[in-house]
Amino acid sequence: xxxxxxxxxxxxxxxxxxxxxxxxxxxxxxxxxxxxxxxxxxxxxxxxxxxxxxxxxxxxxxxxxxxxxxxxxxxxxxxxxxxxxxxxxxxxxxxxxxxxxxxxxxxxxxxxxxxxxxxxxxxxxxxxxxxxxxxxxxxxxxxxxxxxxxxxxxxxxxxxxxxxxxxxxxxxxxxxxxxxxxxxxxxxxxxxxxxxxxxxxxxxxxxxxxxxxxxxxxxxxxxxxxxxxxxxxxxxxxxxxxxxxxxxxxxxxxxxxxxxxxxxxxxxxxxxxxxxxxxxxxxxx
Numbered sequence: 530x531x532x533x534x535x536x537x538x539x540x541x542x543x544x545x546x547x548x549x550x551x552x553x554x555x556x557x558x559x560x561x562x563x564x565x566x567x568x569x570x571x572x573x574x575x576x577x578x579x580x581x582x583x584x585x586x587x588x589x590x591x592x593x594x595x596x597x598x599x600x601x602x603x604x605x606x607x608x609x610x611x612x613x614x615x616x617x618x619x620x621x622x623x624x625x626x627x628x629x630x631x632x633x634x635x636x637x638x639x640x641x642x643x644x645x646x647x648x649x650x651x652x653x654x655x656x657x658x659x660x661x662x663x664x665x666x667x668x669x670x671x672x673x674x675x676x677x678x679x680x681x682x683x684x685x686x687x688x689x690x691x692x693x694x695x696x697x698x699x700x701x702x703x704x705x706x707x708x709x710x711x712x713x714x715x716x717x718x719x720x721x722x723x724x725x726x727x728x729x730x731x732x733x734x735x736x737x738x739x740x741x742x743x744x745x746x747x748x749x750x751x752x753x754x755x756x757x758x759x760x761x762x763x764x765x766x767x768x769x770x771x772x773x774x775x776x777x778x779x780x781x782x783x784x785x786x787x788x789x790x791x792x793x794x795x796x797x798x799x800x801x802x803x804x805x806x807x808x809x810x811x812x813x814x
Contacts, residue, residue: 531565531572538572541607547575560616561603562708564622564660570603579616580605604634606641612775613645613658618708619663622680628687635690642699646807654776655805657701664706664742665693666715668758673708675756693720697740700809703781705771707744709754712785713764714796715740716793717812723760724812731762733801737812741783743771762797779803 531541547554558579560753604617617638621630644650645657665682667674673681682693696704697719715722717735725731730737745752745768752766768788775781784797 531576531694537676538567541572541576541596556685558607558614558616559561560660560707560789561620563620563623563685566620570620570679574603577673580607580781583732590759604637607643608654610775611654611778612658613650613654615641615657615659617659619661619681619708622685623663626685631685632796635688635692635695638692639695639699642695642701646699651806655802656703656775656781657699657805658701658703658705659696659701660705662706663708665704666718666721666740666760667706667709667711667713668755668761668764669709669711669713669742669753670756690777697810697812698807700806701738702805704738704740706740706742709744710748710750711742711764711766712745712769712796713742713755714762714785714798715742715760716762716782719810719812721760722812724810730801732798734803735800737810738801741771745769745785747788765795767795769795778805 532540534549535541559573559577561570562572572785584625585714603621604615606613606615608614615638617634621634642657645654651657661681663681664672664674665679669675673679683689716731717725717737717739719737722737724736726734726736747768752768754766755761755764767790769786770788772784772786773781779802781800782797783800785795787793787795
């Protein structure tokens with residue numbers, strides 16, 4: 530909505546006006562995507578005031594260890610209830626691509642996850658959840674995530690450290706993505722290998738992070754279609770949205786609501802974990 534070609538972001542102005550009756554009363558957190566790339570993401574930076582950021586490698590193409598202005602941050606984290614949530618930019622791999630930008634975010638993520646995994650912190654907030662725009666995995670036709678060299682997952686030549694490996698190492702529980710205009714729930718997965726907790730209870734003590742693509746809220750480009758994939762546990766191209774409840778330290782509930790079907794629940798799962806932390810996964814490849 531904030532692309533320069535969208536009438537120099539005036540389409541974004543109208544979108545924000547439509548959002549205002551909700552945004553004025555209900556707090557929400559954002560995550561940058563490709564539709565915000567105009568003028569080095571300046572429209573996005575100035576419209577949304579998020580928590581004080583941990584870093585902003587895209588500002589003037591210079592890595593910044595810490596931002597003093599929350600709205601300037603392209604990646605940040607916050608704590609809510611029993612969860613530590615991280616919003617990060619997949620767009621450093623597609624726009625203003627420099628080793629400095631990518632490394633700045635990667636180093637900040639590593640530092641943030643290390644701190645979140647300190648015993649006292651992980652005990653208070655056992656669930657670590659990340660969200661980015663372009664997914665690591667999906668079964669959509671023509672999706673970025675069908676590329677075996679997907680840079681979000683494996684990195685790029687100038688900086689080839691893998692976000693997938695980083696999230697796996699630090700015991701990230703749940704990963705939300707979008708970009709594809711659909712909803713999809715993956716089996717627990719690592720490096721293309723399905724690592725369910727068990728045959729009967731795949732999301733009970735999963736042996737790898739759980740990936741959810743939740744990009745079905747609505748758009749004018751049409752919904753994304755699918756190709757068969759053994760990675761996919763459930764998918765739908767209904768217009769809808771995902772709801773999450775962190776019930777307690779061991780139980781997290783997800784459900785996908787359909788707008789097309791008047792609020793019907795299309796999909797639901799419980800993720801159940803006896804323990805959280807660094808090094809808990811054993812998805813051997």
